[in-house]
Amino acid sequence: MSDGGPEESGGAVGLPSRRRRPTPMSQWDPAARVSYWAFHANRRPAYMRFAYLQLGSDAAAEEAVDAAFDSIMGEWLRMLHMDRLDAYAWTVLKQCIVGRQHLLNPWRRRPEPMDISAFEAALKEAHADQYEVLTDTIRFYSAVSRLAERQRDAVLLRYGLRISPGEAASVMGVDEATVRSYLGQAHRRLARLLDTSADPAGRPDGADSAESAGS
Structure with missing residues (x-):
């Protein structure tokens, strides 16, 4: 999709855009920085626990969640204009978990929960x-x-x-x-x-x- 499409308007939930270089956090305004770290503090515990249930180890869960927040940080200024910011972040987390599952077991076609x-x-x-x-x-x-x-x-x-x-x-x-x-x-x-x-x-x-x- 081209820049300025539905994803850029904030109405769609998809994967992070890779067509534009993210603005470094040092150049964000204070309100944006505060909102990101508030989101990080609020969501990280649940993200970690969910990732652990899927991946079965603290290390793998932390790697997946860190990767998700790296992507979220890169998209944060755009996400602030989205109607469904949490849904977008959840999509990013799920993609990072699937990526980590593939690294742990590249032959498994479909991710399954590690804890029943x-x-x-x-x-x-x-x-x-x-x-x-x-x-x-x-x-x-x-x-x-x-x-x-x-x-x-x-x-x-x-x-x-x-x-x-x-x-x-x-x-x-x-x-x-x-x-x-x-x-x-x-x-x-x-x-x-x-x-x-x-x-x-x-x-x-x-x-x-x-x-x-x-x-």
């Missing part, structure tokens, strides 16, 4: 009477890998990081209703893949209340 405890918690809470399905680890890993990316993200944030749907929505740059929808979709998808019953009454936090109301 978040998904165990989600499925246990949604289907307490079906928890025995988790004894089949290989089958469960296969089911988790088939979740849509945003569904996996929402479950990891909600149950792996143990943050509220509202906090997960803030990190992902979407609204809370969207996160709750992702959670409901993930619960039902796992239930179907594991041949369990998807009972709406068992869904945590009313995760799929919006869809149930519209059906």
Whole structure:
């Protein structure tokens, strides 16, 4: 895309632009510097924990998150004019995690979570009477890998990081209703893949209340 397109207007969420040299932070105005470091302090803990769940080591998580913030810093002045700054930053983080996963295992076609405890918690809470399905680890890993990316993200944030749907929505740059929808979709998808019953009454936090109301 050429400069001045949708990404430059701040309305789109995509990859960092590589066509223009970023302005060094030393040339930023004080307000921009303060806003960047405030964002960094606010988001880094959650980013680190999420990256660890995906990568399985502190070192790999730190490398991915550092790379993400390097990219975010380079784009920060442009990001300040975006409608969905958090969503853009989340996209950058995910790309850096995928890049680190590829370096760790270049033969793996699709990234999978390194820690299944978040998904165990989600499925246990949604289907307490079906928890025995988790004894089949290989089958469960296969089911988790088939979740849509945003569904996996929402479950990891909600149950792996143990943050509220509202906090997960803030990190992902979407609204809370969207996160709750992702959670409901993930619960039902796992239930179907594991041949369990998807009972709406068992869904945590009313995760799929919006869809149930519209059906």
